[in-house]
Amino acid sequence: MANWFRKKSTSEAMTMEEEIPGETHTSSHAHLESPILTVTGVTRSFQVGGERLEVLKGIEMELRPLQLVMLKGRSGSGKTTLLNLIGGLDQPNEGEITFLDHAFHLGSDDERTLVRRREIGFIFQSYALMPLLSAWENVELALRMAGVPRSQWKERVAYCLELVGLGKRMHHRPFELSGGEQQRVAIAKAIAHRPSLILADEPTAELDSQMGAQIMSVFRSMIATEQVTICMTTHDPTILEVADHVYEMVDGKFVS
Ligand SMILES: Nc1ncnc2c1ncn2[C@@H]1O[C@H](COP(=O)(O)OP(=O)(O)OP(=O)(O)O)[C@@H](O)[C@H]1O
Numbered sequence: 001m002a003n004w005f006r007k008k009s010t011s012e013a014m015t016m017e018e019e020i021p022g023e024t025h026t027s028s029h030a031h032l033e034s035p036i037l038t039v040t041g042v043t044r045s046f047q048v049g050g051e052r053l054e055v056l057k058g059i060e061m062e063l064r065p066l067q068l069v070m071l072k073g074r075s076g077s078g079k080t081t082l083l084n085l086i087g088g089l090d091q092p093n094e095g096e097i098t099f100l101d102h103a104f105h106l107g108s109d110d111e112r113t114l115v116r117r118r119e120i121g122f123i124f125q126s127y128a129l130m131p132l133l134s135a136w137e138n139v140e141l142a143l144r145m146a147g148v149p150r151s152q153w154k155e156r157v158a159y160c161l162e163l164v165g166l167g168k169r170m171h172h173r174p175f176e177l178s179g180g181e182q183q184r185v186a187i188a189k190a191i192a193h194r195p196s197l198i199l200a201d202e203p204t205a206e207l208d209s210q211m212g213a214q215i216m217s218v219f220r221s222m223i224a225t226e227q228v229t230i231c232m233t234t235h236d237p238t239i240l241e242v243a244d245h246v247y248e249m250v251d252g253k254f255v256s
Pocket residue numbers: 046047048053055073074075076077078079080081082
């Protein structure tokens with residue numbers, strides 16, 4: 001995408017936000033839009049010692065615009081492996097992964113890295129913040145890494161930190177923030193360069209249930225105002241309740 005800071009046109013945004021009468025689905029009629037990501041027949045195995053460990057055994061999934069999609073499954077079932085493939089950090093042994101118009105199963109590492117930098121934001125369980133930088137500087141760093149012009153940093157950093165409810169904590173460093181606040185800085189970092197897709201691996205695992213619920217409410221407002229799609233993993237049944245769609249992984253496959 002040539003313009004990383006593109007804004008969806010007003011007409012596009014209005015279409016996405018229109019309500020279907022009688023439809024109670026939280027993401028309006030996002031299910032009518034074509035997917036931003038499709039995964040078809042994906043397998044992934046690893047050579048461990050002399051053995052081949054088959055982790056993903058034929059995954060079919062899709063992510064549609066403005067959805068909050070969750071992956072659940074036992075520890076070791078392959079959720080992180082799948083997130084890595086969706087995010088272009090790894091490639092499948094078989095099958096196809098198409099993100100926007102990019103064939104992630106075919107592209108080189110460099111091509112996937114370029115797409116990832118522009119279009120995907122990552123959030124991890126452990127926040128992954130730079131400990132000596134303030135909340136402001138952490139978000140600014142994300143913009144610098146994404147190649148966003150310096151002239152746009154100030155406004156965008158302030159906007160993102162306000163969006164996650166940290167307007168009054170902008171100059172705190174991570175150790176001066178609670179776990180929930182640190183995760184909100186990480187979310188501000190992930191969204192700052194205006195990605196289309198946010199991938200989050202157990203983003204609420206380190207948080208108590210109240211902070212976890214706050215993070216989910218930040219995710220909901222991000223979907224509405226930033227027009228992103230979010231795919232996350234979780235074990236938490238109360239968090240799963242707010243998903244638009246849940247994929248359950250058992251033994252390397254989804255069960256419905
Ligand atoms: N690079 C690798 N080399 C060898 N084995 C791997 C590799 N990556 C993942 N695995 C194995 O694949 C399986 C699935 O791991 P994965 O991290 O995807 O599970 P998960 O569902 O995310 O688990 P958790 O909920 O504990 O994070 C595990 O048995 C893991 O050891």
